[in-house]
Amino acid sequence: MSEEKARKVGEVICEQLVDAGKKDSDIVVLTSDSRGSGSLVPFAKELPKQIVEVGIAEQDLVTISAGLAHSGKRPFAVSPAAFLTMRSIEQVKVDVSYSNTNVKLLGISGGNSYSVLGSTHHSLQDLAITRAIPNLEVYMPCDQYQTIGLFKYLVKSDKPAYIRIGKKALNNCYDNPEEAFVKPGKANVLRNGKDIALVAMGETVPEALKAADLLEKQGIKATVVDLVSLKPLDTELLSKISNEFSDIYTIEEHSIYNGIGSAVAEVVATSGSAKLHILGFPDAPAIAGTQDEVFSYYGLDGAGIAKNVEKSIS
């Protein structure tokens, strides 16, 4: 793992978009009064003609992006994930997915990252709805290298996609972009262990790695899988591990319903024999607290995951 210090994914994305936008004037960014929280002020300064501000109007953000894409632009529509995937979801379904426009939907401050701002600002159901929409790739990068690799792909790709990112600076899980993001639908095995498998994505990947360290001290060897993309899903790898392990744990910053656990369950139930343990947010508004406090409360931090594993296999 690289020693380079933790970085905010939003800032890394901005660098990637500035770089791509300088080479390709069709790369445009649309914001809904969200350029600050989206870390996109440098993009607006460097490429003022390639940013479109639509105001606090998330439905329009998506549909205007679709119109721009239809005319040859490569828009990145940026808005808090909570609004982008709920307020605008019909626009995503119709104008992006159904009309097949090359719009990249960047959901910022996703999951629980707005923490004490409350449920209005949490996106804990976004994976459920976006993964059910046809013709939409779904990503959640877990560190700066995966973000770089993913965006090098996205700025060239002609397919619609939803990308959810959080707010906090992330430690590195990888050493370079090439190993962090191989291609859509390709999950990465970050650690090999023979006893159990942990499957994570986005900000729960570092927690799964921490859990694997803690478990190792207890003599439990864990395999850690970073899904990288929820859609397309690496069903080949999941099918393989669902036959290799008797217990698989999914860890997600999302409702326990219809997210990563459900996606993995669909594979395990049809092609494997493992018992699946779904760790995520309960079917209720999230408790108030910092993101770390909340992760700990719901057992989604390294210690909580390890404890759950120990308890369930003992």
Next chain:
Amino acid sequence: MDVEQLEKKAIEMRKATWEMIYRAKTGHTGSDLSCTDILVALYYKVLNQTPETFKNEDRDRYIQSKGHAVEILLNILADRGYFPKEDLLTYSQFKSPYIGHPNNHIKGIEMNTGSLGHGLALSVGIAKAAKMDDKDYHTYVLMGDGEQAEGSVWEAAMAAGSFKLDNLTAIIDHNGLQITGKTRDVMNSEPLKAKYEAFGWNVVEIDGNDMSQLVDAFDLKPIQNKPTLILADTVKGCGVSFAENKAEWHRKVPTEEQYKEALDVFDKELEERK
């Protein structure tokens, strides 16, 4: 085409649409007949677009936000040669691409529509792209007046005014009726002229079933920095006397008797214009 030829074309297209709906036993009859003249003016006079140039970057764009009036659009596209007329015999049948709302797998259809309140924002995006790229094409979008109750319409109206999109013309098929009854009673969106003007638009009011007024309105030079709204007063069901101004004809299929009665009228009108 001159106005007389356009008027005759409108009768032909009403007749073809009437036949298609009767044959398929489905269609938004009243809505199709309401906006027929607007679409004829656009496709035979205004749009710089042909089947051959449909993929050209410089073509004018037409977005039908009131997607349910698809039968008239399909008949016009077939008549203009975007696809063979016989294709429409499959309308609403198993596996047909010719379904009850615009489908962008069909040549001539820019974007999928049908869920109301999307077309104006799509058109804002398309017109904005033209501004960003210094292109001269013009974007036209047709909305219904019942559709004006959708909040997303007003997000887009605000954006079009703010972006100063003088390369965008919206037309409202202002027939005053929607499926439940009078638009004023269902949800009063009036006064539309004052509202759009307040959002930074230039508004032109016309009789939207009068071909010469339509042609004149589309001929007007846009006012610099302002999007244009043609508020076209129309009659739902226009051209079929017993269906005119009746909300129940929003999506009604004619009986055999009604079918023949209207067909006779269309044929007589076409005979007179020979």
